[in-house]
Amino acid sequence: xxxxxxxxxxxxxxxxxxxxxxxxxxxxxxxxxxxxxxxxxxxxxxxxxxxxxxxxxxxxxxxxxxxxxxxxxxxxxxxxxxxxxxxxxxxxxxxxxxxxxxxxxxxxxxxxxxxxxxxxxxxxxxxxxxxxxxxxxxxx
Amino acid sequence: xxxxxxxxxxxxxxxxxxxxxxxxxxxxxxxxxxxxxxxxxxxxxxxxxxxxxxxxxxxxxxxxxxxxxxxxxxxxxxxxxxxxxxxxxxxxxxxxxxxxxxxxxxxxxxxxxxxxxxxxxxxxxxxxxxxxxxxxxxxx
Amino acid sequence: xxxxxxxxxxxxxxxxxxxxxxxxxxxxxxxxxxxxxxxxxxxxxxxxxxxxxxxxxxxxxxxxxxxxxxxxxxxxxxxxxxxxxxxxxxxxxxxxxxxxxxxxxxxxxxxxxxxxxxxxxxxxxxxxxxxxxxxxxxxx
Numbered sequence: 243x244x245x246x247x248x249x250x251x252x253x254x255x256x257x258x259x260x261x262x263x264x265x266x267x268x269x270x271x272x273x274x275x276x277x278x279x280x281x282x283x284x285x286x287x288x289x290x291x292x293x294x295x296x297x298x299x300x301x302x303x304x305x306x307x308x309x310x311x312x313x314x315x316x317x318x319x320x321x322x323x324x325x326x327x328x329x330x331x332x333x334x335x336x337x338x339x340x341x342x343x344x345x346x347x348x349x350x351x352x353x354x355x356x357x358x359x360x361x362x363x364x365x366x367x368x369x370x371x372x373x374x375x376x377x378x379x380x381x382x
Numbered sequence: 383x384x385x386x387x388x389x390x391x392x393x394x395x396x397x398x399x400x401x402x403x404x405x406x407x408x409x410x411x412x413x414x415x416x417x418x419x420x421x422x423x424x425x426x427x428x429x430x431x432x433x434x435x436x437x438x439x440x441x442x443x444x445x446x447x448x449x450x451x452x453x454x455x456x457x458x459x460x461x462x463x464x465x466x467x468x469x470x471x472x473x474x475x476x477x478x479x480x481x482x483x484x485x486x487x488x489x490x491x492x493x494x495x496x497x498x499x500x501x502x503x504x505x506x507x508x509x510x511x512x513x514x515x516x517x518x519x520x521x522x
Numbered sequence: 523x524x525x526x527x528x529x530x531x532x533x534x535x536x537x538x539x540x541x542x543x544x545x546x547x548x549x550x551x552x553x554x555x556x557x558x559x560x561x562x563x564x565x566x567x568x569x570x571x572x573x574x575x576x577x578x579x580x581x582x583x584x585x586x587x588x589x590x591x592x593x594x595x596x597x598x599x600x601x602x603x604x605x606x607x608x609x610x611x612x613x614x615x616x617x618x619x620x621x622x623x624x625x626x627x628x629x630x631x632x633x634x635x636x637x638x639x640x641x642x643x644x645x646x647x648x649x650x651x652x653x654x655x656x657x658x659x660x661x662x
Contacts, residue, residue, distance in 0.1 A: 243383040243523040245557050245661045247628060277385050279421050279517055281559050283626045285635030287575040293481040295427040295473055300462040304470050305477060307459055312452075312592075319587055322580040330584050333575055337585060341573040341638075342624045344482045346423045346515045348387060353515050355425030358481075375626045375633050377559055379519060379659060381385045383523040417525050419561050419657055433621040435567040435613055440602040444610050445617060447599055452592075484622045486563045486655045488527060493655050495565030498621075519659060521525045 244382050246273030250374040254289065254364035257328070259302045262374070263359045266345070266352055269376045278380015280345045280352050285373045288332035288366045290339040296359030309335050309365075332365035339363060347380055384522050386413030390514040394429065394504035397468070399442045402514070403499045406485070406492055409516045418520015420485045420492050425513045428472035428506045430479040436499030449475050449505075472505035479503060487520055524662050526553035530654040534569065534644035537608070539582045542654070543639045546625070546632055549656045558660015560625045560632050565653045568612035568646050570619040576639030589615050589645075612645035619643060627660055 248269050252260055262282075270280050284291055295301040313334045316327035323329060343360065345352040354360070364370060388409050392400055402422075410420050424431055435441040453474045456467035463469060483500065485492040494500070502512060528549050532540055542562075550560050564571055575581040593614045596607035603609060623640065625632040634640070644650060 243385070245523065247557055247626065277387055277517075278519060281624050281626060283624070283633070285633070285638065287573065287635070287638055292477050293427065294477060298462055298464070301470065301473050304460045304462050305474060308453070308474050311459065313588070319591065320584045322578055322584050324578070330581065333581050334585060334588050337572050337574060338478060338618060340480075340620075344421050344423075344484050344624050346387065346421060346517045348515065353423070353425070355427070355513070358425065358427055373635070375628065377557075377626045377660075379558060380517075383525065417527055417657075418659060432617050433567065434617060438602055438604070441610065441613050444600045444602050445614060448593070448614050451599065478618060480620075484561050484563075484624055486527065486561060486657045488655065493563070493565070495567070495653070498565065498567055520657075 246378045252372045259361040273378040275380040278347045281377045282343045290336040291343040328367045335365040386518045392512045399501040413518040415520040416490045418487045421517045422483045430476040431483045468507045475505040526658045532652045539641040553658040555660040556630045558627045561657045562623045570616040571623045608647045615645040
């Protein structure tokens, strides 16, 4: 049994999704772990993780449109508006999705389904530096 | 410390929830692990996992009704409609719930509360073969 | 590699959020584990976990207001009303957030971002005893 941990930095271009699947697979390869889990954590409260269909970019576009309708920017409901109309919606969107995600590791790779990708979802309008911490646990 | 991994196949009858609690408990028993975690992952983007009240089936019926209202089939908002009106709602419903779920293992069993069950939630209208990968880590 | 497990009891004052960050950090310290993961699980289906901004209490107030609008108490949609108008909404709110949460452990602490806290979110109107089970896995 071994543990391997590595940070992953992503500069987001503002509200959008960024694929991190390849980066996670590379960290798992580097860990040498063959069977176990790969835990990913976003150290921010305005960006989150999702496992999503990886073939048609319209799927992620539709998810963004759905979230904008469900949690409208500038909603009069919100008291916390210090950083602008996208501030509180970003926190809500993060809570409704995942700050932490665990993936199985099998034969030295994250065992995703054929159509699955892992994405970092930036919920703020502007570009941000986001730090993810990846922990791999299992048998070498 | 040991790692044990096993796939679990579920044939769903279309949109509905299927209890997998007993199957998970059996995999944990088979692993021989007494203390640790049991990580469950769905290798699809149109079905997901939830921990839910296990006594009154109306609870899962109400969750289904709530989701159908929150994410309507055939919503004109969606661009991705290749596989029909339930295609994109299935992706949204998956993102709003869990692709991955970690449960504590205690005394050789998933340490669920009295009223907790684990369910696979099929979000597509038709029947599907769904593959779950279960990873148990911990002390024998 | 080591595993450490400990229960955490929280008495909630009814619908509200309770910070558990300090309690989790204390359990990780007690475990002696320096690098790995800390898995937290709520053994109930009417309370859940979230990682949330920890500086401005208005953020959690806004999340509560958002959830009350999204999942209204006493909604005529719901069949399961045995325990009152907040019964079924509590189950929906739990499913839309997290029963289980995994945090990375680094240098003997949960490696949260500067503005991140971990909160137990009570979704029922009345006070409840809630039991969380915390499992820490990793290298000493």
